[in-house]
Amino acid sequence: xxxxxxxxxxxxxxxxxxxxxAIRKVSFSLEKGERLGIVGESGAGKSVAAFSILNLLSRPGxxxxxxxxxxxxxxSKFDDRQMRSIRGNRISMIxxxxxxxxxxxxxxxxxMIECLKAHRKISKKExxxxxxxxxxxxxxxxxxxxxxxxxxxxxxxxxxxVVIAMALLTDPEIIIADEPTTALDVTxxxxxxxxxxxxxxxxxxxxxxxxxxLAVVSQVTERIMVMYAGRVVEEGGTKEVITNPKHPYTRxxxxxxxxxxxAGSRLNQIRGTMPSLNALPKGCAFNPxxxxxxxxxxxxxxxxxxxxxHNTACIHLEKIPSFKSELGNQ
Amino acid sequence: xxATLVMFVISLIGFSIQDNLGDPLRELVGQSVSxxxxxxxxxxxxxxxxxLVQYGRFLSNAVQGDLGNSYFFKKPALEVIARKFPATLExxxxxxxxxxxxxxxxxxxxxxxxxSWLTRFILGISIVGISVPVFLTxxxxxxxxxxxxxxxxxxxxxxxxxPFGWDSGFFNGDGLLHLILPSLSLASIMMxxxxxxxxxxxxxxxxxxxxxxxxxxxxxPKRIWFLHAFKNTLLPVITVGGVQVGTMLAYTILTESVFxxxxxxxxxxxxVNRVDTPLIIAYIIVVGLIFVVTNTVVDLLYTWVNxxxxxxxxxx
Numbered sequence: 130x131x132x133x134x135x136x137x138x139x140x141x142x143x144x145x146x147x148x149x150x151a152i153r154k155v156s157f158s159l160e161k162g163e164r165l166g167i168v169g170e171s172g173a174g175k176s177v178a179a180f181s182i183l184n185l186l187s188r189p190g191x192x193x194x195x196x197x198x199x200x201x202x203x204x205s206k207f208d209d210r211q212m213r214s215i216r217g218n219r220i221s222m223i224x225x226x227x228x229x230x231x232x233x234x235x236x237x238x239x240x241m242i243e244c245l246k247a248h249r250k251i252s253k254k255e256x257x258x259x260x261x262x263x264x265x266x267x268x269x270x271x272x273x274x275x276x277x278x279x280x281x282x283x284x285x286x287x288x289x290x291v292v293i294a295m296a297l298l299t300d301p302e303i304i305i306a307d308e309p310t311t312a313l314d315v316t317x318x319x320x321x322x323x324x325x326x327x328x329x330x331x332x333x334x335x336x337x338x339x340x341x342x343l344a345v346v347s348q349v350t351e352r353i354m355v356m357y358a359g360r361v362v363e364e365g366g367t368k369e370v371i372t373n374p375k376h377p378y379t380r381x382x383x384x385x386x387x388x389x390x391x392a393g394s395r396l397n398q399i400r401g402t403m404p405s406l407n408a409l410p411k412g413c414a415f416n417p418x419x420x421x422x423x424x425x426x427x428x429x430x431x432x433x434x435x436x437x438x439h440n441t442a443c444i445h446l447e448k449i450p451s452f453k454s455e456l457g458n459q
Numbered sequence: 460x461x462a463t464l465v466m467f468v469i470s471l472i473g474f475s476i477q478d479n480l481g482d483p484l485r486e487l488v489g490q491s492v493s494x495x496x497x498x499x500x501x502x503x504x505x506x507x508x509x510x511l512v513q514y515g516r517f518l519s520n521a522v523q524g525d526l527g528n529s530y531f532f533k534k535p536a537l538e539v540i541a542r543k544f545p546a547t548l549e550x551x552x553x554x555x556x557x558x559x560x561x562x563x564x565x566x567x568x569x570x571x572x573x574x575s576w577l578t579r580f581i582l583g584i585s586i587v588g589i590s591v592p593v594f595l596t597x598x599x600x601x602x603x604x605x606x607x608x609x610x611x612x613x614x615x616x617x618x619x620x621x622p623f624g625w626d627s628g629f630f631n632g633d634g635l636l637h638l639i640l641p642s643l644s645l646a647s648i649m650m651x652x653x654x655x656x657x658x659x660x661x662x663x664x665x666x667x668x669x670x671x672x673x674x675x676x677x678x679x680p681k682r683i684w685f686l687h688a689f690k691n692t693l694l695p696v697i698t699v700g701g702v703q704v705g706t707m708l709a710y711t712i713l714t715e716s717v718f719x720x721x722x723x724x725x726x727x728x729x730x731v732n733r734v735d736t737p738l739i740i741a742y743i744i745v746v747g748l749i750f751v752v753t754n755t756v757v758d759l760l761y762t763w764v765n766x767x768x769x770x771x772x773x774x775x
Contacts, residue, residue, distance in 0.1 A: 183675060185671060185674055185675055187666075187671070209680075213677045213678075213679070214677065215677070216674065216675055216676065216677035217675055217676035217677030217678070218677050221675065221676070222672070222675040224668055224671070224672055224675075225668075226668060229667065229668035229669060230668050230669055230672045231669055231672075232669045232673070232687050232690075232691070233669070233691070233765075233766070233767060234690045234691055234694075234764065234765060234766060235686070235687070235690070236766075243676075243678060243682060244676045244677070244678070247676065247677055247678045247679060247682070248677060279766040279767070281766070281767045292672075295676065
């Protein structure tokens, strides 16, 4: 049994008369110590999927279908009290912008110790010691002093390290990281990513990494899941998907990355934009932007199918040339 | 420094209006004194001197703590005001307590449960509170609680004791009973404002990422509401609160006159009726001083709550 298993998850946002379906029939699983990357453009539903695991959807969002099994228990049906024992204890989160994640009027010590005290019967001294040791783990210099700091006294990279240390405080089984490096400088991004990778490996923590940065995903994760307009369009081993992407959308994302041998030329981009959730095209949601789209694509919602764990949701897989040959033609 | 400047401007304005308040001599001496004698008296009192000379004299006395003698009481104006000050202070303290202990829980509740019927009720009542002027609230509360129900006294401070050297109504039942209605009506103008302020600030804070992160950390809801969210809510509330203390002092004039409360505000109204200029100016200056002091206290409080603000010269 997988540690975390999400089955046919559906999330909707009832907004007055209309109801937006943010997530449609999304399934994935995570083994202990496994690292999964969820990739997609803004609005693809990756953050919503992440937040729905801990039932932290912003109002009025709600899980309208499916199951979220954590060690076999469906935590999507848990009440607030049961959910509290999971949040920050067994599954913790790292948010996107470290400038906004820490409470500006409370010290680092307060914010770390309260987390331990919320989940364990523990003295302040013990909690302090654990917090300091975690700050050391994320390589914060002079952690004892930093404990007394307020968030505004720390740099962005330092704050994200503090947030990571907080996520590790209770030795959780899973960490969900929602674009943890997007708001940071490029140089610090790499540092933080390497740090997270090392910590997840050494502590055998499962990681769900949400990002739109394919480079980051390829370095850190073992499996990858590509989302588009609330559905999974491709999933598989990271290396396999990156080197041999099948879905036109995944290909588009990869082609949009700068390549070594195409310096100076214009970057490829996927034409058009992600459709709004209240005006999704019929059939495959990607069809208005797809080079291979046919009449059929406007009628059928493709199923996620494939071999060896590499699944793709596209009905034209046979027609589409292999990714390597396509790149070679340019 | 700034405070000194503010006090200087207040004294200038206060002093310059005195000529426009009417002739103090009329109240002072009555009808039978001839115009010649009046003029001599004016000369002796320095009322015929140029404005700047009068103001200079006033200022040099003022910095030594002498704001002139009240024409009516024939005593130093400051002393007259100081005797009435505890009554007003107690009224303001009573009202402040009522405001804090009602608007904080009600504001927080209505922010946490924005759609409950109780929230709608609270907000509805607070609209009424804002719209009804304080003298009406006062008169109605007298009518209901004193006249009809007979629970509360309708005027005065009641019995006072002086355990610390000033007359206080805090330390005996009768004094406290007399305090309830006046401080309630005084509080009624500020309470709705603060409930709404706390509610809207808190609702905004509850949307912040750090609150969501606090939930993701699995903290107890009480800790998230009362520490994480409320401490951030306090910042703008403290700022507004400091300014409102001044407004509240102004409203004591109304409240005190309705309840015949022997405080500064009541005294001020009497002084205006008697054209007791030194007393009027002294009142304006004392109120200005209170305003400056409370705002300084508020600034200090603000730095205590908000770690990102440091006073100039304070080590970071």
